[in-house]
Amino acid sequence: MAETKKTFSVQGMHCASCVVLIERALKKVPGVRDATVNIATNKATVTFTAEAVSDKLISSAVDGAGYQAILNQEVEEEDESRQRKLAELGTLRRKVAISLILGGLIFWGSFPGLMETAPEMLKNFFVQLVLATPVQFWAGWTFYRAAIPAFRHRTANMDSLVAIGTTVAYFYSLFVTVLPDMVSVIGVSPLPYFDVATIIIGLILLGRYFEDKAKLGTSDAIRKLIGLQAKTARVLRSGQEIDIPIEQVVRGDIVRVRPGEKIPVDGTIETGLSAIDESMVTGESLPVEKGAGDTVFGATFNKHGTFTFKATKVGKDTLLAQIIKLVEEAQGSKAPIQRVADAVSSVFVPIVIILAILTFVLWYVFGPETSLTYAILNMITVLIIACPCAMGLATPTAIMVGTGKGAEHGILIKTAASLELAHKVNTVVFDKTGTLTNGEPKVTDIISLSGEVKETLLGLAASLEKGSEHSLADAIVKDARGHKLSLRDVSDFKAVPGQGVTGVVDGAKLMLGNRKLFDSEGISFEKNEDIIARLEREGKTAMLLGKDMAFVGIIAVADTLKDSAELGVKALKDLGIKVLMITGDNKRTANAIGTALGLDDILAEVMPDQKEIEIKKLQDKGRVVAMVGDGINDAPALASADVGIAMGSGTDIAMEAADITLINKDIRSVAGAIALSKTTMRTIKQNLFWAFGYNVILIPVAMGVLYPFFKVLLNPIFASIAMAVSSISVVANSLYLKTRKF
Amino acid sequence: MPLDKIIVIIAGILGIGFTYWFFLMKKDRAIKITGSSVIIVVSGGYNPEVISIPVGKTTKLNFMRTDPTECLSEVVIGDFNIRRELPLNKTVSVKITPAKEGEYTYSCGMNMYHGKIIVS
Numbered sequence: 001m002a003e004t005k006k007t008f009s010v011q012g013m014h015c016a017s018c019v020v021l022i023e024r025a026l027k028k029v030p031g032v033r034d035a036t037v038n039i040a041t042n043k044a045t046v047t048f049t050a051e052a053v054s055d056k057l058i059s060s061a062v063d064g065a066g067y068q069a070i071l072n073q074e075v076e077e078e079d080e081s082r083q084r085k086l087a088e089l090g091t092l093r094r095k096v097a098i099s100l101i102l103g104g105l106i107f108w109g110s111f112p113g114l115m116e117t118a119p120e121m122l123k124n125f126f127v128q129l130v131l132a133t134p135v136q137f138w139a140g141w142t143f144y145r146a147a148i149p150a151f152r153h154r155t156a157n158m159d160s161l162v163a164i165g166t167t168v169a170y171f172y173s174l175f176v177t178v179l180p181d182m183v184s185v186i187g188v189s190p191l192p193y194f195d196v197a198t199i200i201i202g203l204i205l206l207g208r209y210f211e212d213k214a215k216l217g218t219s220d221a222i223r224k225l226i227g228l229q230a231k232t233a234r235v236l237r238s239g240q241e242i243d244i245p246i247e248q249v250v251r252g253d254i255v256r257v258r259p260g261e262k263i264p265v266d267g268t269i270e271t272g273l274s275a276i277d278e279s280m281v282t283g284e285s286l287p288v289e290k291g292a293g294d295t296v297f298g299a300t301f302n303k304h305g306t307f308t309f310k311a312t313k314v315g316k317d318t319l320l321a322q323i324i325k326l327v328e329e330a331q332g333s334k335a336p337i338q339r340v341a342d343a344v345s346s347v348f349v350p351i352v353i354i355l356a357i358l359t360f361v362l363w364y365v366f367g368p369e370t371s372l373t374y375a376i377l378n379m380i381t382v383l384i385i386a387c388p389c390a391m392g393l394a395t396p397t398a399i400m401v402g403t404g405k406g407a408e409h410g411i412l413i414k415t416a417a418s419l420e421l422a423h424k425v426n427t428v429v430f431d432k433t434g435t436l437t438n439g440e441p442k443v444t445d446i447i448s449l450s451g452e453v454k455e456t457l458l459g460l461a462a463s464l465e466k467g468s469e470h471s472l473a474d475a476i477v478k479d480a481r482g483h484k485l486s487l488r489d490v491s492d493f494k495a496v497p498g499q500g501v502t503g504v505v506d507g508a509k510l511m512l513g514n515r516k517l518f519d520s521e522g523i524s525f526e527k528n529e530d531i532i533a534r535l536e537r538e539g540k541t542a543m544l545l546g547k548d549m550a551f552v553g554i555i556a557v558a559d560t561l562k563d564s565a566e567l568g569v570k571a572l573k574d575l576g577i578k579v580l581m582i583t584g585d586n587k588r589t590a591n592a593i594g595t596a597l598g599l600d601d602i603l604a605e606v607m608p609d610q611k612e613i614e615i616k617k618l619q620d621k622g623r624v625v626a627m628v629g630d631g632i633n634d635a636p637a638l639a640s641a642d643v644g645i646a647m648g649s650g651t652d653i654a655m656e657a658a659d660i661t662l663i664n665k666d667i668r669s670v671a672g673a674i675a676l677s678k679t680t681m682r683t684i685k686q687n688l689f690w691a692f693g694y695n696v697i698l699i700p701v702a703m704g705v706l707y708p709f710f711k712v713l714l715n716p717i718f719a720s721i722a723m724a725v726s727s728i729s730v731v732a733n734s735l736y737l738k739t740r741k742f
Numbered sequence: 743m744p745l746d747k748i749i750v751i752i753a754g755i756l757g758i759g760f761t762y763w764f765f766l767m768k769k770d771r772a773i774k775i776t777g778s779s780v781i782i783v784v785s786g787g788y789n790p791e792v793i794s795i796p797v798g799k800t801t802k803l804n805f806m807r808t809d810p811t812e813c814l815s816e817v818v819i820g821d822f823n824i825r826r827e828l829p830l831n832k833t834v835s836v837k838i839t840p841a842k843e844g845e846y847t848y849s850c851g852m853n854m855y856h857g858k859i860i861v862s
Contacts, residue, residue, distance in 0.1 A: 084829070088812070146811040149786020154768045155855070159811070208812070350765035354758050361754030365747045 007045045009070040010037065010062060025065035029057050044069070059248045070247060092209045095139040099202030102131045107195040125177040125192050132194035136170045140201045142208075156349035162204055164349070168383045169197040229299045229320055233264035236308070253311045257302045265298045265311045266318045272307025276300050352386040352699070359703045381702040381714050386695055394687030397734035402680030405737060411662055411673045418659025420684075422643045422677030424624045428572050428670060429603075429615065431629030431637075432583035432593065435647050436667065437559040439630075441472055443479040444540055445556035449528060450547075457553040459485040461545055464503050464510050467493045472541060473501075475557045496520070500543070511546040518544055518551070525551050539585075539592030561596065568667025569597045575671055578623070582606050582614060582637075611637035628662075628670055645670060683737050687730045694726045772860050775801060779835075784817070784828055785809035788848075788857035797861050800839040807831070814855060819848040 010022060019037040026035035026046050031053040037044040046058060062069035109115055109122030121127055137144075143166070146159035173192030175182070180190030232243045236254040246264045249255065254270065257263055263276070275287040278300045287303050290296060296309055298318040315321065356379045363375035403413045413419050430436050446454040462480030465473035466487050480487065493503040499520065500513015511521055515532075518525045523546045525532070531554060535542040540558035544551060562568075572579050582603040583590050590604035603614050611627075615637050618625050627634070627641035638644030638658045646658035647665055662669045698714070706712040773780075773790040779802035783789045786809055795801045805817055807828040818825045822838045840846070840861040849856045 142811075145809075146786070146813075149809050149811075150855075151786075153787035153789070153791070154764055155787060156765060347766065350761050353761045357754050357757040357761065361750055364750045365743075 006048070006058070007043055008058075010044050011068040011070060021065045022062060022067055025061045026058065029053060029061045032058075054250070056248065056250050068245065070245065089209065092205060095142070096202060096205045096209050099135045099139040099198055099205060102135050103195060103198030103202045106131050106198055110191070110195050125173075125194075128192060128194040129174060129177050132170060132173070132198050135198040135201055136166060139205060140166055140197075142205065143201070160349050162200065164353075165383060165386070166197040166200055168380055169193045169200075172380050173197065229318075230262035230264040234258075235311075247315075249311055249314050251311055251314055254308050255311055256306065256308045257296075258306050259302060259304050261302050263296050263298055263300050263302060263309075266313035267296055267309040267311045269294050269296060269307050269309045272305060274305030274307050275303045277303050348386075348695075352383065355386075355699060355703060356382045363704065378702065378704055378713070382699060385698050385702040385714065394691045394730050395684050397731050398680055398683040398687055398737065401734045401737040402676060402683070405740075406660075406673065406676050409669065409672060409676075411660060411669050411676060413660050413673070413676075418643050419677050419680055421624070422626065422660065422674050423681045425577065425626040425643055425674055425677075427578045427580065427618060427623040428626045428628060429580045429582050429618070429637075429641070430599075430667075431611075431627075431634050432581055432585060432590065433559060434630045435628055436565045436581060436593065436597070437561055439559065441475040441541075441557045442560050443475055443555060444558045444560060445535060445554070447531060447554040447556075448552070449554070450550065450552040452552060454553075455483060455485060457545055457555065458483060459487070460505060460508075460510055460547065461512050461543070461555050463488040463505050464490055464493075464501055464512050466490070467503075468495060468501050472543070472557050476543075476555060508548050512543055512555070514542075514544065518546060521546065521549070523549055523551055527551075528554070537588065537592060539589035561593065562665070562667055564665075564667040566597055568670055569599065571668050571671035572674075573598075575674060577671075577674070580618075582611055582627075584608060608634075609636070612640045615641050626670070626674070628667075629658075645673065679740050680737060683734055687733055690733070691726065691730060770858060772858075778802060779804055781806055781833075782857070783808060784814050786811075787855045791856075792858040792860060794860040794862060795840065797840055797843050800837055803836045803838065805834045805836065807834075814850045816850060817848060818850070819846070819859075821846045821848075 022037045022044060023035045026032055026037075026044065029046075029048070032046050032048045034047040035044060044062070046053075059069045105122055106128045107114070109118040109124075109128060115123060140163070143159045143163040147156070147163035150156055150160055173194045176190040177192050182190075184190055230246055233246050233249045233253075234241055234243050234256045235249060236256065241256060249265050255264060255267065257274075259274075269290055269292050271292060273289070273291045276290050276296060277287045278297065290307075295312075297320070298313075299320045313319070359382050360375045360379040363378050364371050367374040399419060402419060406413050433439050443458070446458055448454055448457055458476070458480050462477045462485065465476045467490055477487070488505050490503040490505055493501065495501050496513065496517060499517035500511065502509070502511040502513075502517075502521070504510070511517055511523070515525060525544055528551065532542045532544070535554065535556045538556075538558070540556040543555045543557065545553045545555060569579050578600045579597075580601045580603060581590065581594060581597075581599050584606060585604060587602075587604040590602045593599075594602040606614055611629075611634065615625055615627055619642070625641045626643040626645055627637050628645040628647065629638055630647045634646075638646060643660060644658040645660045645662060647662050660673050662673070701712070702714045704713055770792040772792040772794040774794045778800065780790070780793055780795075781804045782793075784805055784807035793803075803819075805826070805828050807814055807830055810830055814828065815830075816825060816827055817834075817836075819836065819838065822836075822840075824836055824838070826834050826836060828834050838859070840859070843861050846859045846861065847856055848859065
């Protein structure tokens with residue numbers, strides 16, 4: 001029989017004797033061949049025959065010894081990875097700060113016009129050497145560490161360019177510091193360029209810091225989805241109710257859920273009734289009434305009522321776990337944006353190296369006297385001027401400013417790639433509930449049929465409904481309270497499932513419900529059928545109010561459109577973008593909203609797990625799709641859309657899965673985000689054009705093409721200044737974004 | 743022409759030729775995978791960089807990252823809906839079953855380093 005090894009965390013260990021206790025308890029489990037516990041890592045490893053030993057047995061053995069086995073490691077691994085990344089970010093932040101401080105000091109002591117104000121000590125080249133060395137080989141080690149293995153693979157990237165550029169600048173500087181007379185020979189002042197080396201390293205690391213920080217958020221979606229699940233479950237075992245960690249729930253367990261608790265795993269209700277808020281799974285805000293035989297999902301929220309259910313899906317099989325998997329896959333399927341600068345730099349480096357060698361040879365062979373010095377210096381100039389700092393800064397600075405600008409307007413952009421893609425969007429798909437609508441039902445119409453004032457009707461309906469657990473009742477009671485109406489006592493209250501409620505208020509028999517209720521009570525409503533039908537066509541739920549066997553009024557309840565919805569849709573259409581809506585709702589309700597907003601198309605009755613497929617269908621037709629939604633049921637659709645946009649009013653999960661989050665909940669910001677993307681992309685393109693143009697023009701100048709005609713040669717000082725100016729102009733152009741309107 | 747200049751010209755031509763050959767004439771040599779798994783060492787790129795696997799067969803790619811460069815910390819095999827984090831010095835296994843013949847490229851999370859899976 002095959003042997004299996006399993007390693008898991010154990011909680012509660014504090015001394016060596018714990019190790020012995022747990023090992024002994026585990027070894028007693030039939031089928032376990034060996035068990036070892038490590039107190040340093042708080043982990044246990046058991047070797048067992050797979051068929052004989054279940055997680056339940058292992059868990060109860062550890063429990064029996066007085067400790068807790070954590071058999072599901074997913075959350076912990078996610079946390080570990082996040083901790084590691086945060087630690088890396090901390091190191092990077094230190095490197096950025098130290099590089100920029102030391103670089104700034106050297107710059108102060110060496111930049112003409114500024115150096116006059118600097119203390120004498122900072123002007124000393126040996127002091128600059130001491131300051132620059134840790135930046136070059138400690139902070140800059142990142143570049144060597146990437147460049148060296150890349151060279152081994154015969155490739156080169158941005159790191160290679162930075163490594164070569166700064167190394168040449170550093171060693172040239174070291175050379176002129178130690179042997180200044182060698183440079184003076186050709187009439188060039190023996191000035192070192194330690195400031196160039198250090199500041200380039202500092203600024204590029206700064207860009208990398210912001211990028212890494214933004215990247216950290218991408219895995220948060222999964223972490224938060226995992227965090228959604230309940231931590232413990234109350235199960236019935238051996239006739240007793242016990243609280244156990246969710247990882248220990250097994251299929252077939254009977255689980256009890258009390259009001260206000262999260263449902264731990266998926267299952268089928270055995271006994272009891274309740275209203276369950278499934279908005280985190282379905283995205284729909286109305287709580288769902290559920291009873292025996294109905295399916296419940298892990299991570300959903302039990303609002304009222306106590307019930308028991310039989311666990312049918314646990315661990316990786318739950319709906320939540322499936323959603324997590326879908327999000328992971330959808331995130332993996334997204335093709336990363338080609339980075340123009342990186343693609344060019346893979347041929348850029350070899351070309352620059354070739355040009356540098358060529359420069360050396362030409363100057364050595366055809367140069368004036370002291371041709372060796374000319375050859376070396378011009379080769380260095382080519383390498384220094386070709387340093388791709390502007391290329392490195394072009395994208396991140398624009399992204400930084402663009403995202404900052406967005407944040408000011410309530411538009412949070414998660415990744416640079418999504419900002420890049422958003423400007424190509426030509427189709428926007430909105431989720432309905434909670435996105436275009438407010439997500440909670442409100443009283444929209446009160447129609448009096450008997451001459452009674454509307455407030456009286458609302459007061460009667462609310463008095464009757466206050467005892468009801470029906471989700472639409474909340475809307476009526478809330479509306480009555482909003483009108484400061486006093487609610488009266490109800491006697492003989494009766495809820496008729498699927499029809500409505502009846503009761504006696506102030507001696508009058510009231511009934512509130514649908515046509516079926518009126519039919520069964522024997523009240524005629526046909527005379528006003530046209531009003532009821534009109535309300536339903538508008539996507540509203542019409543509730544009929546009867547008093548002492550007379551039809552006295554209609555109260556309509558509906559999820560209302562957000563105030564910004566109409567203008568938001570119009571703003572998108574003005575940009576020439578096709579606007580669609582996707583919803584699980586019936587076609588009648590969906591069409592009512594579609595007509596009100598003037599949408600181009602409506603995808604109704606789409607199950608949550610089908611939304612992603614609908615998005616893919618649109619993409620297959622060549623559309624560049626932005627999906628706007630909330631709720632985790634949208635998460636796979638948000639991730640598979642070219643650009644996923646989450647409303648801030650939705651769950652955090654959808655926000656994490658999305659590329660762009662509209663924290664201001666304003667539909668108009670969808671068009672704002674796309675406009676922001678267009679402006680930012682224009683800035684990035686300008687930056688890249690400048691950065692490349694600069695290299696294309698100045699590298700030949702650095703090589704000396706102007707020398708035969710005008711005796712113009714760039715020395716490394718000008719090369720470094722040109723390079724600094726180039727970087728500054730790129731940053732300045734990015735900062736200019738701040739003043740732009742979108 | 744003095745000897746030193748001749749030497750510099752020859753050395754320069756060789757240097758340029760070497761640089762061109764070294765970076766720009768690199769040929770992808772596919773490693774044929776006959777078993778059901780392959781270890782891909784992630785350091786300055788992917789080694790082996792190009793693998794060839796049979797169509798329809800499930801192959802386990804065991805990524806082992808030894809290079810701390812941040813951008814290698816994720817691998818993206820977009821054609822197979824896979825994006826995985828590669829913790830340093832740990833093996834991360836990914837199973838793929840290609841249904842169609844063709845060349846599938848994969849990359850690091852930032853699309854700077856590339857590898858290729860040839861399915862035949």
